[in-house]
Amino acid sequence: ESLSIPRGAITKPKTILDQDAVHLLFHEDTTIIKGKRVFDDLIYAYRIQVVTGLRSGELLALEWSDIKDHTVNITKSVNISGECTQGKNQNAKRSFVINPLLQSLLDAQRKLSDGPHIFPEITEKGYYYRLKRYCRANSIPEVSPYELRHTFVSIAQNLPEGDLKQL
Numbered sequence: 001e002s003l004s005i006p007r008g009a010i011t012k013p014k015t016i017l018d019q020d021a022v023h024l025l026f027h028e029d030t031t032i033i034k035g036k037r038v039f040d041d042l043i044y045a046y047r048i049q050v051v052t053g054l055r056s057g058e059l060l061a062l063e064w065s066d067i068k069d070h071t072v073n074i075t076k077s078v079n080i081s082g083e084c085t086q087g088k089n090q091n092a093k094r095s096f097v098i099n100p101l102l103q104s105l106l107d108a109q110r111k112l113s114d115g116p117h118i119f120p121e122i123t124e125k126g127y128y129y130r131l132k133r134y135c136r137a138n139s140i141p142e143v144s145p146y147e148l149r150h151t152f153v154s155i156a157q158n159l160p161e162g163d164l165k166q167l
Contacts, residue, residue, distance in 0.1 A: 016151040021140045022050065031130075032137040042130050044109040045119050049145060051102050053152035056127055056145035062118040067106070070098045080124050 017025065026047060031040040049059055057077035061084060066073045073095045076084050086093070098106070109118055122130070128145055135142045143151070 014150045015141055015143050015147050016154045017050070017141065017143060017148075022151065022155070024138055024140055025050065028138050030137070031134045033133075037137070040130070040134050041112060042119065042122070042127065043134070044105050044112070045127070046131055046134065046148060048102065048105050048109075049148040050151050050155070051099075051105065052096070053149050053156070055149060056124055059145075060117075060119055060122060060124065060127060063116045064110075064113075064118060065116065066118075067098070070103075071095050072098060072102075078124065082123050 029039055029043040030037045032038070045059055048054065049056065052059075052072070054062075054074070055077065057079055058074050061076045061078045062072070062074075066075065075093055076086060078084055106118070113119070124145070131145055131148070132142050134140075
C-alpha cells in the first residue's frame, strides 16, 4: 500500500512501427527460416494486431466462434503460461465491428486455419519470437506484440474524432 512510483522514474521507451514499416508489414508475407525465405503463417496475426489493437493473449485465444454478425467478441485470453483466462480485467470483455480491412485479413487466415482457433496454437513466447524473426527478416524495427498494440494506438490517434469514438 505504501509503494509509489516516483514521477521522474525512467520508463522503457516503446517502439512503434513507422509508416514505412507498417507498409512493409502489409506487403511482405515472408520470413527467413534456416536461411530460406518462406511464407510466415502468422503474418495475418501481426497484421490483425495492428488493425485491432488486440493484446497478444486475446488474439491467440480467438476462435472462429467468437465472430458473429460481422462482430468480433473478445471473451478470453491466453496468459504467458498458456492458460485460458477471462482476460486482463473486467474491461477486457468487449466487442467490435469488423471493418473491410479486418474482414480481408480474416478471410485470408481462414484459408490457413482448419481448427476452432483462428491462429494455430502457439504460446505467447513463441508468438513473440516469431514476430521478432519476421521483423529481422524484413528489416523492420524489432517490436514486441505489445508494441504492435502501441502501433495501433498511434495510428488510431490520427483518425477523425467520430471514428475514434466508435473505435
